[in-house]
Amino acid sequence: DTEVTQTPKHLVMGMTNKKSLKCEQHMGHRAMYWYKQKAKKPPELMFVYSYEKLSINESVPSRFSPECPNSSLLNLHLHALQPEDSALYLCASSQDEWRGYNEQFFGPGTRLTVL
Amino acid sequence: SQQGEEDPQALSIQEGENATMNCSYKTSINNLQWYRQNSGRGLVHLILIRSNEREKHSGRLRVTLDTSKKSSSLLITASRAADTASYFCATETSTSGTYKYIFGTGTRLKVLA
Numbered sequence: 001d002t003e004v005t006q007t008p009k010h011l012v013m014g015m016t017n018k019k020s021l022k023c024e025q026h027m028g029h030r031a032m033y034w035y036k037q038k039a040k041k042p043p044e045l046m047f048v049y050s051y052e053k054l055s056i057n058e059s060v061p062s063r064f065s066p067e068c069p070n071s072s073l074l075n076l077h078l079h080a081l082q083p084e085d086s087a088l089y090l091c092a093s094s095q096d097e098w099r100g101y102n103e104q105f106f107g108p109g110t111r112l113t114v115l
Numbered sequence: 116s117q118q119g120e121e122d123p124q125a126l127s128i129q130e131g132e133n134a135t136m137n138c139s140y141k142t143s144i145n146n147l148q149w150y151r152q153n154s155g156r157g158l159v160h161l162i163l164i165r166s167n168e169r170e171k172h173s174g175r176l177r178v179t180l181d182t183s184k185k186s187s188s189l190l191i192t193a194s195r196a197a198d199t200a201s202y203f204c205a206t207e208t209s210t211s212g213t214y215k216y217i218f219g220t221g222t223r224l225k226v227l228a
Contacts, residue, residue, distance in 0.1 A: 004157070040221075040223075041220075041221075042119075042203055042218035042219060042220055042221050043158070043203075043218050044218075045216055045217075056214075088155065090157060090158070092158075097214070103148065103160040103163055104148075104158075104160060105160065106150075106157035106158040106159070106160075107157050108156055108157040109155075109156065109157050111155070
């Protein structure tokens with residue numbers, strides 16, 4: 001299985017809602033990533049988990065809260081988002097974190113709209 | 116300005132022609148990777164080239180890296196309509212043990228049948 005899956009595919013939420021994005025991989029990868037991508041822009045790294053521990057937080061607002069329950073799962077909890085948070089949220093995994101040799105496998109993304 | 120800037124921003128060619136896109140970066144890198152993204156979808160990894168490598172091939176793809184000029188190019192030969200996508204370079208850098216992974220601005224390629 002060389003796939004990264006993400007659910008849901010689309011999500012519409014109000015600014016007062018609480019929702020979660022889910023990401024799963026069964027490739028035995030020990031590093032997982034969250035990216036945010038606005039239309040016609042490159043992906044921007046948000047968080048990196050390495051061996052289930054938060055390794056990098058790229059100064060992301062606290063209304064985004066990542067969680068890594070086990071080595072195969074990565075969640076992104078959303079609360080009190082703003083309309084400008086509307087974007088495509090991409091999850092990726094790699095065999096190990098960085099180290100110069102690891103390609104990242106991306107999921108199809110969750111298209112988030114905040115009203 | 117950004118670590119990875121690509122040019123052209125957009126490229127339109129006829130099927131069968133070659134497509135070349137370039138990526139320039141500012142700081143020393145560990146490696147550079149190229150990805151393809153179909154409209155609004157996830158990214159697909161194409162090629163990784165390490166800082167001590169100069170050229171790599173994969174099928175119809177050829178990537179070069181010139182660390183002295185801090186630039187890389189992706190050549191797609193004999194393009195097909197299915198190659199229509201956005202192409203991003205991504206650079207991995209490490210400074211004092213801190214790793215950074217930054218995507219370039221991307222090139223939108225359109226291959227006309």
